[in-house]
Amino acid sequence: MSTSCPPIRFTVNGEHCAVQVSPMKRLLDVLREDLHLTGTKEGCGEGECGSCSVRMNGELVNSCLVPVLQAEGAIVQTVEGLATDGALHPLQKAFLACGGAQCGICTPGMLMAAAQLLDINPHPTMGEIREGLAGNLCRCTGFMRIFESVVAAAADESADEEKQAAHAR
């Protein structure tokens, strides 16, 4: 039946995509199988672990629970879209510097949840970081280093902002 469906169009990391798949196919599977963006991982497949977190129209979502038809016309960002022009995102740098990744399965989801948090709240408290990442499970139990990475990234971004402000003056 998938061949009879009209293509479903949306934007991923700034690029237009059209996929001809079942409308019930999970966004997670479309990203990995049809668009070959394998940075997004499947953990539980039921919205409990956050490994498949991506951003859709500016909101954090579990891509395992999004039927792709509901992404029609959406702007999707995956972990592959965090780095710009070959330069790592401040969160990616901080995760590297602070040892925020061990096995790496939860890392893309952690990064996306943290990016969402810092976009809304650039200077989160530790409590707000814990809440922002509460839907993302790490089974290496590296939570403290992950939280410290987010703290470091927020500090790094504010340092950048201050430098830019100083230049502007």
Place this chain on the structure above:
Amino acid sequence: MRGNADVCEMIAPGNLAATLELIATAPGEWTPIAGGTELMVAHAAGRLGAKKLVSLWGIPELRFVKTASESIAIGAGTTFRDLRAHEGIAADFPLLAKASSWIGSIANQSRATLGGNLVNGSPAADSSPALLVYDAEIELVSVRGSRRIGYSAFHTGYKKCAMAPDELLYAIHLPLRFARHRQYLRKVGTRRAMAISKTALAAVALIENNTISEVRVAAASLAAFPVRLYQVEAALLGQAIDAQTIRSARAALVAEAKPIDDIRSTAEYRRQVAANLLEEFLVECGSEGSRQ
């Protein structure tokens, strides 16, 4: 066994009128799906019986919060993120704002809708106890027109609601009259995020001249669906808050609750904890100056 997306049909009419027309042509045949936080889990596990789905996601007429002079109307497609971000909800219905902040995680809250939470009919539904104590009304819509029923009459059995197969949940109406009430909501689960309630208790009470002049108490996971605790309310109404009142209200709750043993908890634990929550509320009401 994984669900097979290729055997499922899904359409997205994109507006309310076209959606109602579609479900009216074959009542019961099309299963509405909003944010998918329930049905996609069932689908992934191969437990989703429905093979024809109609998407309610992105229908603008279903996603709104409208404030009038005496009530506030919340569209069924409003997400819990929307509810958390709404200042009027936070100010006038703090228990609903609190419940919205508990539902799953941020990623679930940005997709899960208030209407979906109610229609799903889980006994543990996070938003239900708050809506029951706020005396919510449910507005249902179909090609035949719209009708309203009290939310306390909406759930009729385990995962059963008072809806016809051609109806959709359109809005939830909450009366703006709780500014002077003491308000309480507490959920007990295994952790703060992502946990399904072992039990949860909500209450509002108006205390005048040291006496409870109005009270509503509701709970999750104490029966086959979210319930008002009418016997508890009867034990409290017209009483002063003292040790005797607390004892009789606890006894009424233990008698009225019909919890079960399941993977999350036991009936006995649920009864005891719910009675403790009720006592906590009453003690808070009794201590001067405490609010919420």
